[in-house]
Amino acid sequence: MIRMLSVRTGIVCLLFLLVTGLNAQSSNDVIAERNVRAHMEFLAGDALKGRGSGTEYELIAGEYFASLMRQFGIEPGGDDGSYIQTVEIRRQSFAAPPTLTYSAAGSAIVLTHGKEILVFRMNSGSATGPLRKINAQDQPVPGSVSLIRYEAGNEEAFGRRFGGLFDSGAAAVLVEETPQFRAGWDRFGSRKVSFSEFGGNAPAAQTAVIVISKEAADTLSKIEDGVEIKIGGNLEEPEINRTWNSVGIIKGSDPKLSSEVILLSAHMDHLGIRPDAPGDDKIFNGADDDASGCVAVIELARILAAGERPKRTVYFVFFGSEEAGGFGSRYFVGNLPFPKEKLVANLQWEMIGRPDEKVASDELWLTGFDRSNLGAELAKHGAKLVNDPHPDQNFFQRSDNYTLARQGIIAHTVSSYGLHTDYHHASDEIGTIDFEHMTRSINSMVGPVKWLVNSDFKPTWYEGKDPSQ
Numbered sequence: 001m002i003r004m005l006s007v008r009t010g011i012v013c014l015l016f017l018l019v020t021g022l023n024a025q026s027s028n029d030v031i032a033e034r035n036v037r038a039h040m041e042f043l044a045g046d047a048l049k050g051r052g053s054g055t056e057y058e059l060i061a062g063e064y065f066a067s068l069m070r071q072f073g074i075e076p077g078g079d080d081g082s083y084i085q086t087v088e089i090r091r092q093s094f095a096a097p098p099t100l101t102y103s104a105a106g107s108a109i110v111l112t113h114g115k116e117i118l119v120f121r122m123n124s125g126s127a128t129g130p131l132r133k134i135n136a137q138d139q140p141v142p143g144s145v146s147l148i149r150y151e152a153g154n155e156e157a158f159g160r161r162f163g164g165l166f167d168s169g170a171a172a173v174l175v176e177e178t179p180q181f182r183a184g185w186d187r188f189g190s191r192k193v194s195f196s197e198f199g200g201n202a203p204a205a206q207t208a209v210i211v212i213s214k215e216a217a218d219t220l221s222k223i224e225d226g227v228e229i230k231i232g233g234n235l236e237e238p239e240i241n242r243t244w245n246s247v248g249i250i251k252g253s254d255p256k257l258s259s260e261v262i263l264l265s266a267h268m269d270h271l272g273i274r275p276d277a278p279g280d281d282k283i284f285n286g287a288d289d290d291a292s293g294c295v296a297v298i299e300l301a302r303i304l305a306a307g308e309r310p311k312r313t314v315y316f317v318f319f320g321s322e323e324a325g326g327f328g329s330r331y332f333v334g335n336l337p338f339p340k341e342k343l344v345a346n347l348q349w350e351m352i353g354r355p356d357e358k359v360a361s362d363e364l365w366l367t368g369f370d371r372s373n374l375g376a377e378l379a380k381h382g383a384k385l386v387n388d389p390h391p392d393q394n395f396f397q398r399s400d401n402y403t404l405a406r407q408g409i410i411a412h413t414v415s416s417y418g419l420h421t422d423y424h425h426a427s428d429e430i431g432t433i434d435f436e437h438m439t440r441s442i443n444s445m446v447g448p449v450k451w452l453v454n455s456d457f458k459p460t461w462y463e464g465k466d467p468s469q
């Protein structure tokens with residue numbers, strides 16, 4: 001029951017309500033450093049054992065986000081009314097070292113993994129295509145088995161190209177050995193070759209990458225383009241593994257815009273425990289990579305759930321097994337719970353725990369900034385977002401965003417990774433996190449993200465920059 005108040009008390013109360021009301025609203029929109037620390041201490045603490053891809057510790061991280069999303073009033077988007085989406089992975093191994101075969105002058109040539117070739121990456125039991133000899137700086141020819149010769153003196157650039165080859169659209173790329181590969185030939189060559197498959201409509205297989213000896217490259221260079229090259233071998237019984245995504249949804253409030261989806265994501269897995277790591281510390285905590293990105297997503301989730309319901313639908317997804325091959329994101333995009341064209345934009349968050357000296361201290365960078373108009377538009381709406389200052393690192397291709405971008409979805413990664421040497425080492429620990437930077441970074445994106453989830457702006461790729469074409 002409402003008690004009648006004197007005018008004077010009423011005004012005082014009204015003022016009090018206004019002040020506390022405003023405070024409450026603004027404090028909801030501001031992320032406190034202690035929140036950031038709280039998440040980081042749990043996710044990157046030793047109890048989570050480095051959240052190894054597909055391990056129970058990855059799942060515990062997923063359940064942590066599920067628990068928080070429940071608390072925030074975010075709807076579950078996983079299996080059977082839960083937040084967790086389980087992905088079954090079939091690990092396939094070759095029973096014997098796989099081979100590369102072709103015929104020349106009427107006889108069959110067989111090159112074997114560990115001897116004349118190193119099978120660096122396979123995505124199925126076999127890869128076949130016509131030979132195409134290309135220059136080191138050129139893109140592999142889609143559908144072909146492209147041969148790239150090594151040019152001495154250019155090791156660094158050559159090595160960096162490797163990451164970009166996996167998604168080239170070629171059936172396989174044959175890369176002539178570098179001195180580094182020669183030095184590790186026996187170690188690479190003694191490894192069992194395996195790959196992973198999983199259910200649903202996961203995106204099609206990627207490019208196989210084979211390192212070939214100088215002698216083999218010399219021989220192949222004399223063969224005419226178009227000769228069929230086959231790589232493969234017999235497979236053992238598959239081993240069944242699992243990974244998990246943690247998925248939450250805020251359904252949009254606008255009758256028209258609610259059918260459109262903004263996806264905010266980060267990967268919750270890291271490298272786990274590595275018994276053969278040098279030194280005493282065997283736990284790869286992955287504080288920056290990518291506990292930091294997960295914290296951005298869960299705090300944005302808290303803020304968006306607490307405020308007025310966004311006009312567009314927002315998905316918050318914590319992907320599993322990014323480090324092991326992007327399995328969580330590949331499964332998610334292959335099994336979207338809504339039509340693909342309704343996914344307006346994806347912002348992935350990676351490694352924002354420390355500032356990057358290459359940009360201003362309050363800036364973040366966006367991978368593929370010059371590929372679509374999303375980055376520029378977010379910047380117009382207050383984001384301190386600039387172009388990725390490390391284009392030679394191919395970061396656009398190096399996180400879950402690329403899985404989606406390859407499907408034509410506008411997808412970028414927000415980061416401030418300054419190429420620190422703790423990357424993928426046991427030393428990527430909470431003690432190296434700059435909490436002031438990290439808290440300010442996430443706060444700086446609250447307004448722009450709020451704008452995006454409430455606007456009808458649809459980002460587009462710039463001419464010739466769509467990675468799916």
Ligand SMILES: [Zn+2]
Nearest residue numbers: 267289290350
């Ligand atoms: Zn990462």
